[in-house]
Amino acid sequence: MKMSKLFVQTLREFPSDAEVISHKMLARAGYIRKLTSGVYNYLPLMWRVLKKVENIVREEMDRAGAQELLMPFVQPKELWEESGRWDVYGKELMRMKDRHDRIMCLGPTHEEVITSIARDGLKSYKQLPVNLYQIQSKFRDEVRPRYGLLRGREFIMKDAYSFDIDEAGLDKEYENMARAYKRIFERCGLDTKMVQSDSGAIGGSVSHEFMVITDTDAGENDVFYCNDCDYSANSNHAISKLPPAVVDGKDYFNETKVIDTPNTHSIEELSKFLNIPDTLILKTLVYIVDKKPVLALIRADKAVEETKLMNAAGGIDIRIASSAEIAELMTEKGFDAVPGFIGPKGMDGIKIIADETVKDMKNFVVGINETDKHLVGANISDLNLPSDVQYTDIRLVQAGELCPQCGKPLFVTKGIEVGNIFKLGTKYSKPMNAVYLDKNGKSHPYVMGCYGIGISRTAAAAVEAHYDEHGIKWPISIAPYHVVIVPVNIQDELQMKTAEKMYEELLKAGVEVVLDDRDERAGVKFKDADLIGFPYRVTVGKTITEGLVEYKTRATGEVETVTPETAVEHLIEIVKNIK
RNA sequence: CGGGAUGUAGCGCAGUUUGGUAGCGCACCUCGCUUGGGACGAGGGGGUCGCACGUUCGAAUCGUGUCAUCCCGACCA
Numbered sequence: 001m002k003m004s005k006l007f008v009q010t011l012r013e014f015p016s017d018a019e020v021i022s023h024k025m026l027a028r029a030g031y032i033r034k035l036t037s038g039v040y041n042y043l044p045l046m047w048r049v050l051k052k053v054e055n056i057v058r059e060e061m062d063r064a065g066a067q068e069l070l071m072p073f074v075q076p077k078e079l080w081e082e083s084g085r086w087d088v089y090g091k092e093l094m095r096m097k098d099r100h101d102r103i104m105c106l107g108p109t110h111e112e113v114i115t116s117i118a119r120d121g122l123k124s125y126k127q128l129p130v131n132l133y134q135i136q137s138k139f140r141d142e143v144r145p146r147y148g149l150l151r152g153r154e155f156i157m158k159d160a161y162s163f164d165i166d167e168a169g170l171d172k173e174y175e176n177m178a179r180a181y182k183r184i185f186e187r188c189g190l191d192t193k194m195v196q197s198d199s200g201a202i203g204g205s206v207s208h209e210f211m212v213i214t215d216t217d218a219g220e221n222d223v224f225y226c227n228d229c230d231y232s233a234n235s236n237h238a239i240s241k242l243p244p245a246v247v248d249g250k251d252y253f254n255e256t257k258v259i260d261t262p263n264t265h266s267i268e269e270l271s272k273f274l275n276i277p278d279t280l281i282l283k284t285l286v287y288i289v290d291k292k293p294v295l296a297l298i299r300a301d302k303a304v305e306e307t308k309l310m311n312a313a314g315g316i317d318i319r320i321a322s323s324a325e326i327a328e329l330m331t332e333k334g335f336d337a338v339p340g341f342i343g344p345k346g347m348d349g350i351k352i353i354a355d356e357t358v359k360d361m362k363n364f365v366v367g368i369n370e371t372d373k374h375l376v377g378a379n380i381s382d383l384n385l386p387s388d389v390q391y392t393d394i395r396l397v398q399a400g401e402l403c404p405q406c407g408k409p410l411f412v413t414k415g416i417e418v419g420n421i422f423k424l425g426t427k428y429s430k431p432m433n434a435v436y437l438d439k440n441g442k443s444h445p446y447v448m449g450c451y452g453i454g455i456s457r458t459a460a461a462a463v464e465a466h467y468d469e470h471g472i473k474w475p476i477s478i479a480p481y482h483v484v485i486v487p488v489n490i491q492d493e494l495q496m497k498t499a500e501k502m503y504e505e506l507l508k509a510g511v512e513v514v515l516d517d518r519d520e521r522a523g524v525k526f527k528d529a530d531l532i533g534f535p536y537r538v539t540v541g542k543t544i545t546e547g548l549v550e551y552k553t554r555a556t557g558e559v560e561t562v563t564p565e566t567a568v569e570h571l572i573e574i575v576k577n578i579k
Numbered sequence: 580c581g582g583g584a585u586g587u588a589g590c591g592c593a594g595u596u597u598g599g600u601a602g603c604g605c606a607c608c609u610c611g612c613u614u615g616g617g618a619c620g621a622g623g624g625g626g627u628c629g630c631a632c633g634u635u636c637g638a639a640u641c642g643u644g645u646c647a648u649c650c651c652g653a654c655c656a
Contacts, residue, residue: 012605012617013591017649028590037648092654109656143580143654150656157656209656220655306653319653322581417656454656470616489614523616530616541615550615 001481003516003525007044010528020218022463023148025472029531031480038145038153042456045532048480049459050156054135056187056477057158057453064180066131066160071113073137077103079112082432088316092140106139111428111450114161118446119434125165128436128446129173133160135455149460150218150416156455163429163446165436170423170447174206177421177451181210184453185418187579189462189475192418195223196233198307199422206423209234210453211415212461219414226403226410234417236307239393240401240410242357245279245301249363252276253377256363261374265340267300270374274365277301282358282366282378284342286326289315289351293329295344296394297354299361305396312353312392335369343367343375345383352389359391416461419453466555472533473555477578481512483571484534488522488541498549499540502564509572530554536574538567 008030017034018024026032031046042050058068077095080086086093094106107113114132122130135158145153162173178194185192192210199207211223211234224240225232233239252274264270271278281300286293287309294313296304310318321329323339330337333347343366344352363377375382399412429435429445437443459478466473476482483506487499499515506513514534516525522541529537539550543561551560551567562570 009589009606010617011590016585016591019650033589034648090654138656140655144650144652146650151654155656159656317653319580419656452656457656486615491614519614521614521616521618523614523618526616528617539615 001514003484003514003528004518006514008532010531018148020147020150020216020464021467022150022218022460025463025467025531025533026148026460029471029533032149038142038151040149040152040154045480046459049474049478050455052478052480053188053455053459054156054158057135057184057455060180060184060187061131061133061158061160064131064176066133066162068134069117069132070134070136071107071110071117073107073139074104075107075110075113077105079116080105083112083115083428084431085112090317092142094139094141107136108138108140109450109452110134110159111161111424111448112432115428115432115434115448118161118163119429119432122163122434122436122446125436125438129162129164129169131160131162131173131177133158133451147218147220147460149456150464151220152456155457158453158455160451162449162451164448165438165444166447167425170425170449174421174423174449177449178208181419181421181451181453185210185212185458187477188458189477190418190458190465193223193225193232193415195225195415196237197420198234198236198311208421209415209417210419212418212465213413213415214464215414216464218461218464219416221415221417222412223415224397224399224410224412226406226408228408229403229406231403231405231410233397234415235397235412236305238397238410239404240395240397241404241407242401246277247279247299247357247361247364249276249280249365249377252280253363253365256375256377256379256382258368258370258373258375260372261341262372264372264374265338270340270365271300274374274376276365280361280364282343282361282364284344284367286321286329286339286342287313287318288321288325289313289318291317293321293325293350295342295347295350295352297344297352297358298395299355299357302355302357302398303396304355304394308392308396309353309394312390312394313351330369333369337367337369337371341367341369341371341373343369343383344385344389345369345375348386352385353394354389354391355395356391356393357395416457416464417454418458418461419451421451422449424448424450467533470527471531474533474535476535476574479512479533479535481514481534482575483511483536483538484514484516484529484532486516486522486525486529486537486539488525488539490517490519495540495544498544498564499538502538502540502549502568505568506571509568509575511571511575513571536571538564538571540564 010030011028014024015027033041138157139154142153164170194208197207197209222235224238264273278301283300285296306318365376366378368375426445435443485499487495503515535554537552548561551562
C-alpha cells in the first residue's frame with residue numbers, strides 16, 4: 001500500500017471526547033470515527049486489525065472443533081418470548097417494529113436463535129456434541145456507552161454455543177473452550193486472567209471471564225486474586241474468608257435495651273458515639289429489586305455486592321432506594337425513621353436478605369426504625385424476624401480479606417473483560433423445547449454452553465496494553481500492516497528507488513508493507529508511523545549512499561543499521577514466524 | 580434515569596459577559612522554499628454558529644423549549 005493512497009487521517013491532537021488511551025489513540029491515528037454515541041465507523045486500518053483478530057479467533061475455534069455460521073442481526077419478538085427473556089432483558093435490548101407492526105429486536109446475543117436452529121437440526125444423540133459459532137455485530141443499547149470501542153453499543157463479537165447430551169459433555173467442552181481462549185488471547189498479544197464471574201443476563205450456573213489486567217480506568221471490573229493459589233474472581237462473584245474481628249459485643253453491652261443515639265446518621269457517627277468497633281453494628285440497607293423494596297442486612301464494616309443481592313432476591317434489576325422511597329416504606333409500615341435508623345424489626349412482608357456473616361454477630365447494635373434510637377446488645381432472636389429471612393453471601397469482597405481456597409490475603413486489580421464462557425445447562429433448551437432423542441428414543445433437552453469474545457474490545461484492549469507517548473505499539477499478529485518504509489526525501493532518486501525496490505520485494509514475499517511516498521518532511525512521516533503503530537519501520541535516508549538503511553522496532557525502540565537486503569530478509573523471516 | 584458540563588469548518592478552540600460584516604491554529608488546494616522527529620512564506624476553498632420558537636431595526640451573542648454529545652453513579656463482550 002502506498003501511504004499517499006491509504007485512507008487515513010491522523011490528527012495533531014486527541015479528540016476532546018476521548019477519555020481512555022485506546023479511544024484517544026485509535027481516533028487520533030485515524031482508525032475509528034464516531035458516527036453516534038457508542039457507534040463507530042471502522043476505517044480501513046481498523047478493519048484490517050479487526051479482521052486479524054477475527055482470523056485468529058476463527059483459526060482457534062475451528063481447531064477446537066467448532067463450526068462457523070452466521071445468524072441474522074434482526075430477530076422476532078416471538079423467539080424471545082419462548083425463552084422468557086423478552087420481559088426480563090431490559091432496555092439494552094433494542095426493540096422496534098417492522099412495517100407490518102411486527103415487533104422485532106436487534107440481537108444483543110443469540111441464544112434464542114441458535115437454540116431454534118439446533119432444535120430443527122439436531123434430533124439425535126448421534127449428532128452431538130456440536131459447537132457452532134459466528135462473528136457478527138451485536139447491538140446493546142447501553143445506558144452509558146463510553147471508552148470508545150471498549151463499551152460501544154454496536155460492537156463485533158464472536159459468540160459460540162455448544163450442545164451436549166449431558167453435563168459431563170458440557171464440562172469437557174467448557175475446558176476445551178477455556179484452552180482455546182487462552183491461545184487466542186496469547187496470539188493477540190494479551191495477557192489474560194481467567195476469573196470466576198457472575199453469569200448475569202445470559203444465565204446459567206458456572207461462568208468465567210477472561211480479563212486483561214490493567215491499572216487504568218479502562219478496566220471496568222474489579223478482579224480479586226490470590227498470589228498463593230489459583231483463586232481469582234470478578235468482584236460480582238468473589239468470596240472470601242474474613243480476618244478475625246470483634247463480632248460479639250458482650251464486653252460493651254451487658255443487657256439488651258433501646259438507647260438514645262442522637263444524630264448518628266452514618267455508621268461512622270454511630271460507632272464513634274457508642275465507642276464501639278463498626279463490626280458490632282448490623283447495617284440495614286434498602287434496595288429496590290425489580291421495583292420492590294428489599295432489605296439487605298450486613299455487618300457494618302462491609303459493603304453489599306449488588307449483583308449478589310439481586311441474584312439472591314431473584315431479580316434482574318437492582319438499585320439503592322432513594323430517601324423518598326425509604327420514607328414511603330417507613331410510612332407504609334407505620335414507622336417514622338430516617339436513614340441511619342432503619343432496621344429489620346417489624347418489616348414483615350418485605351423481603352429480607354442477610355449476609356451469612358450476620359449469623360456470627362452477637363450482642364450487636366441495630367436500628368429499630370425510630371429516629372435517634374438504636375437497640376444495643378441485641379441478638380437476631382430479639383428482632384422477631386420472619387422465618388423466611390435468607391442468609392446468604394451478599395458481601396462485596398475487599399482487598400486484604402482472605403482467600404476462600406487457601407486463606408492467604410486477597411489482592412485486587414482492574415480488568416478489561418475480553419471474553420467469557422458460560423455453562424448454560426438447559427436454561428434455553430428446556431423452555432424452548434430443544435431436545436434430542438437418546439439411544440432409547442427418549443427425549444432430553446440439550447445441555448448447552450456459550451462462549452463470547454469481544455472482537456472490537458479485544459483490539460482496543462491490545463492498544464491499552466501496548467502504547468507509548470508517541471502512539472500505538474501493535475503486536476505484529478494484529479497490526480494493520482507489518483512494516484512501513486520511509487524514504488526520507490522522495491525527490492532523492494537513490495532513496496526512492498531503494499525504497500520502491502524493497503517495497504516490491506516485500507510485497508512479493510507476502511509481507512504487509514506500506515511505502516510512505518508522501519512528499520512530507522521526515523518528521524511528519526516518523527510521527528505518523530509511531531502513531532499508527534507499524535511494528536517495524538525501515539528508513540531510507542542519506543546513508544543509502546553507503547548502502548545502508550535504518551531498521552527500527554517499534555515495540556522496543558531498537559535501531560539497527562543494515563543493508564536493504566538484510567532488512568528485507570529480516571522482515572520476511574519475522575512475518576513467516578507470526579503465530 | 581439522577582448530578583455536572585458542552586454544542587461555532589474534518590480536528591482543537593476563541594468570540595457570547597456588553598446584540599451590529601463569523602474568527603484563530605491544525606488539516607485541505609495552488610505556488611515558492613525546505614527535506615532525519617508534526618518547517619517557513621504567499622495565495623485560496625470550506626461553516627443554515629445543534630434545532631425550533633420568541634424578543635429586537637438587527638441574534639452565534641438575550642429568553643423559552645427541544646435535540647445531541649461528553650463526564651460522575653446502577654449494566655456487560
